[in-house]
Amino acid sequence: GENVEQHPSTLSVQEGDSAVIKCTYSDSASNYFPWYKQELGKRPQLIIDIRSNVGEKKDQRIAVTLNKTAKHFSLHITETQPEDSAVYFCAATTGRRALTFGSGTRLQVQP
Amino acid sequence: DSGVTQTPKHLITATGQRVTLRCSPRSGDLSVYWYQQSLDQGLQFLIQYYNGEERAKGNILERFSAQQFPDLHSELNLSSLELGDSALYFCASSVDGEGNEQFFGPGTRLTVL
Numbered sequence: 086g087e088n089v090e091q092h093p094s095t096l097s098v099q100e101g102d103s104a105v106i107k108c109t110y111s112d113s114a115s116n117y118f119p120w121y122k123q124e125l126g127k128r129p130q131l132i133i134d135i136r137s138n139v140g141e142k143k144d145q146r147i148a149v150t151l152n153k154t155a156k157h158f159s160l161h162i163t164e165t166q167p168e169d170s171a172v173y174f175c176a177a178t179t180g181r182r183a184l185t186f187g188s189g190t191r192l193q194v195q196p
Numbered sequence: 197d198s199g200v201t202q203t204p205k206h207l208i209t210a211t212g213q214r215v216t217l218r219c220s221p222r223s224g225d226l227s228v229y230w231y232q233q234s235l236d237q238g239l240q241f242l243i244q245y246y247n248g249e250e251r252a253k254g255n256i257l258e259r260f261s262a263q264q265f266p267d268l269h270s271e272l273n274l275s276s277l278e279l280g281d282s283a284l285y286f287c288a289s290s291v292d293g294e295g296n297e298q299f300f301g302p303g304t305r306l307t308v309l
Binding site: 117119126127129131174180181182183184185186187188189 | 252301302
């Protein structure tokens, strides 16, 4: 089955800096890669996703890049703000099975 | 608000007991997924239903079972509860059974004493 590895496990940045979280996946047939943000005790919220026919996708301060050859994808957050502090999860799927999640990255944005 | 509802929000019970968690998917979504999240852990996929039929199984214990009803709501049954079953249980729904764009409910926090 699919295996998703996520790094780093924790990330601390100063407000206004950029943050990058990286994931690798094992199944070359995976074609859908979402990112979820989870605040403490709350539900995971879908913040951005990318499909395998696209190399990059942006939504305001958030962007995701995908390298199918290397089987890795990354989340980029620019101009970080304290409200970006949360746990971020990447995930992957071929579409024929449920999402496989990474282990999560705890992002702390220092004011 | 994702449109996915879960009840109850909190559940406190004792070891050996049985509980039922309920999930209603977003309007129009046919697929329901159940996940377990232990303290400071990631999201572990348990089971998926699509339009009333089991579609995929993950790391679900034999003590756990689920079903999806004709109105598409789903129930997760946990029996012979152990301390280690204490966790947040999320359900998610998607429009199809292809694993895309899953939207999560608020979760049920289960505490086993």
